[in-house]
Structure formats: C-alpha cells, structure tokens
Amino acid sequence: METRELLGTLFHYPHPQNIIFTKNITESLNLIIKGLLQAGDHVLVSALEHNAVMRPLSSLQKKGIIVEQIPCSPKGFLAITNVKKLLRPTTKAIMLTHASNVCGTILPLQEIGRLCQEKNIFFIIDSAQTAGFLDLNFTELGSAALAFTGHKGLLGPMGIGGLLINDQLAQTLPPLIEGGTGSFSEQEIQPEHLPDKFEAGTLNIPGIYGLNAALKYILQKGITTIREREIALTNYFLQNIKKTPDLEIIGPQEAKNRVPIVSLNFPGRDNAKISSLLAEDFQIMTRCGLHCAPSAHKALGTYPQGTVRFSFSHFNTEEEINYTLQALQKICQNYPSV
Structure with missing residues (x-):
C-alpha cells in the first residue's frame, strides 16, 4: 500500500486503491485498449504513438474499431484544432503519449483533457516519457487513466508498471487477466473491487520494493x-x-x-x-x-x-x-x- 500511496503523491491522486500494478506500461495500455473499445468505436491517437498503443489498436481494427491519427508537425507538435476536426459522435477515447519517445516533443495534454471532459470522451495518457520528469496531476489533466512504467523516469527496476484509473473507467473495463487475488477466495468470479479486479496472480513484489525506493528518492529530491x-x-x-x-x-x-x-x-x-x-x-x-x-x-x-x-x-x-x-x-x- 505504501508504494501506491507514493504514486498517489507523485501524481496528485489520493486514491491508492485506484492505482493498479502491472508488469509494464505495455500491459497497462493493453488492459485499457482491449477492455474499453468495442466494434464501431472511434479512437483518436497522435501520429507519434509507440507500438504499445499502435499494435493493440491495429489488432482491434480487424474487429471493427476505427482508429484515426491526429497529424503532427515535422517537429512533433500537435495542434488542438486538429483534434477537434477529427471528433465524431462515435469517438470513445483519445489516447496520447505525453511526449514522443523519438523527438521528445511534449504534447498539450491539459487542453485535450478539457476537450475530452466537455465531450464525455475517455482520455488515456501514456506517461512513459514524462513520469518523473514533469509534475503530472492526474485530475487536472482530465484523464480517465494514466499508464506508467517504473524503469524510465521513475528510476525503478524493469518489470514493474501500472496505471491510475478513475472510478468511471474502472467500472467499465473488464479485467485482462483473471485468477487468484487473495480476496474473496470462496468465489470463482473475479472481485469487482479495486485494485484486486485488475491484479490477478502474484505481483512483482521485488519490483514494487525497487519502485518504492525510487519514488522516495524522487519525492525527496524534487x-x-x-x-x-x-x-x-x-x-x-x-x-x-x-x-x-x-x-x-x-x-x-x-x-x-x-x-x-x-x-x-x-x-x-x-x-x-x-x-x-x-x-x-x-x-x-x-x-x-x-x-x-x-x-x-x-x-x-x-x-x-x-x-x-x-x-x-x-x-x-x-x-x-x-x-x-x-x-x-x-x-x-x-x-x-x-
């Protein structure tokens, strides 16, 4: 629980039960993408996305998901006007990397987050390049989920990642993996309460301990x-x-x-x-x-x-x-x- 609380402090989200551990950010993004999107749904992504987003979306296109890319400038900048032009009545989510892992350009998440809130669209953030570098406020960004990895800017070990998720999206998503949680063991259905709903099986405890030490360092250093x-x-x-x-x-x-x-x-x-x-x-x-x-x-x-x-x-x-x-x-x- 302490590591969840440290993540909550870092991301300004005081709901540790809504902080889910996975083995990496790719699993976090797959959990969201494959649980949220259904045939006929429209999703917007930037032209700068990592394959952790593009490959699961490409797979879902075969099942009727409509994926559209928001164009970026040759320097990697994204204009909010380009986002607005591409919105449809069926747009269910906008998924964006916070910064490109190729050119480093930071995208205007706060503006897009406000737009998503106005349009009742799920806003999903890939923070792989910015967590531990930028001060990210989960609520102020207007995000429904923010996926993170432990081994980059958070300075933790490989093999640990996770996501922050709001209650609305958590209730919408089915678990990607189901199994033992150490809770409600008399039942053969996955618990609905968080974080157990999305944390079946044994977690990477050494990885969580390593991330714990890294987070304490970051918060102390500033x-x-x-x-x-x-x-x-x-x-x-x-x-x-x-x-x-x-x-x-x-x-x-x-x-x-x-x-x-x-x-x-x-x-x-x-x-x-x-x-x-x-x-x-x-x-x-x-x-x-x-x-x-x-x-x-x-x-x-x-x-x-x-x-x-x-x-x-x-x-x-x-x-x-x-x-x-x-x-x-x-x-x-x-x-x-x-």
Whole structure:
C-alpha cells in the first residue's frame, strides 16, 4: 500500500486503491485498449504513438474499431484544432503519449483533457516519457487513466508498471487477466473491487520494493530539481551539437517543450554505424533505429532509416556531454558522408 500511496503523491491522486500494478506500461495500455473499445468505436491517437498503443489498436481494427491519427508537425507538435476536426459522435477515447519517445516533443495534454471532459470522451495518457520528469496531476489533466512504467523516469527496476484509473473507467473495463487475488477466495468470479479486479496472480513484489525506493528518492529530491537539471543538460547538448556539420536535430531545436531525449539523423551515413561506433570506441550507449514507433518516424520524416537517440539524466555531467560531443566530432570526421 505504501508504494501506491507514493504514486498517489507523485501524481496528485489520493486514491491508492485506484492505482493498479502491472508488469509494464505495455500491459497497462493493453488492459485499457482491449477492455474499453468495442466494434464501431472511434479512437483518436497522435501520429507519434509507440507500438504499445499502435499494435493493440491495429489488432482491434480487424474487429471493427476505427482508429484515426491526429497529424503532427515535422517537429512533433500537435495542434488542438486538429483534434477537434477529427471528433465524431462515435469517438470513445483519445489516447496520447505525453511526449514522443523519438523527438521528445511534449504534447498539450491539459487542453485535450478539457476537450475530452466537455465531450464525455475517455482520455488515456501514456506517461512513459514524462513520469518523473514533469509534475503530472492526474485530475487536472482530465484523464480517465494514466499508464506508467517504473524503469524510465521513475528510476525503478524493469518489470514493474501500472496505471491510475478513475472510478468511471474502472467500472467499465473488464479485467485482462483473471485468477487468484487473495480476496474473496470462496468465489470463482473475479472481485469487482479495486485494485484486486485488475491484479490477478502474484505481483512483482521485488519490483514494487525497487519502485518504492525510487519514488522516495524522487519525492525527496524534487521533480522540479530533477527537471531543471535535465533540461540544462539537454539544452547544453543541443546548443553545442549544432556546431557539428552534416547532422540533423529531430524535433524542437531548443530544450523548451521537450523531454531530455535528443534524436539525431546523419544524412549520407548509416545511423546504425554511428551508434555502433559510439558504443564500441567511446562506450557511449545510444538507441538507434525506429524506437518501436514507426508512425512517429514517418511523421518526422525519419522513416525508414530511424535516428540515433541520446537520453540525459540528472545523474549525467557536463563533462560527459563534452565527451559525447567530442566523440561525435571524431566519428563524423573519420566517417565521411557519401
């Protein structure tokens, strides 16, 4: 219960029974998507969504679900006017990543949340890139559910995730998995009360303990302190990487309105080779490719080659950023474009 309460504090949602644990954010999103949507329902998503959203939705399209993408600008920005244009009488949900895992652009969730409340539409948030970086208020965002993962900005171990859910959506959704809960064991039907309704089987207790310790650290350190440090490092990298010729910064050119990830494209070079050289010659780990988000890369103009993505933490230093900048300069000098 303490870990649920810590999550409630972090997300400003004082209802620990409405905080559900899963093994990861993908399971959380599948629980929502496959339980909420029925044949004939219309759902809106951004053009920047991760496959944790797009693959289950693509599967449901075969069963009559109508999925429509909200277009984004080449920098990853989403205009609320584009959302309003796509609404239908059958629109049941809007599902959005809070920030792109490719370009880092932050989407205008509060505006969209207000629109969903006005139209009585379920608003589902994927917070994988923002939990632990931005101060997220579940109620003020107007969300019906907010899915989170433990191992990214929340600094916990892999294998633990979950969701916050309001009572209306919790009553609507059937459980994705049913089984033992340690409660109402005399019955052979899944309990309706929370969190047991959605938590059949043995939970990842070591993962929850790890997340507990990470949450205590974040709350003690302060989201604002963490964010300001990570923004400063991201801005430092962005301002200096512009001095390196023959590369492209994908997404916003400044640290404003982005999370602390930066994707680079190296025209005329193999991005995978760049990433490999960074790892092998300089011990700098990046993520190269399509980042499980082909739709985002198509919207950003980086499909099919993908990008080289750098992620910054408040544990990083300016010295490490300088080392990375120098490594990129050396690689570009020794590996000319064609």
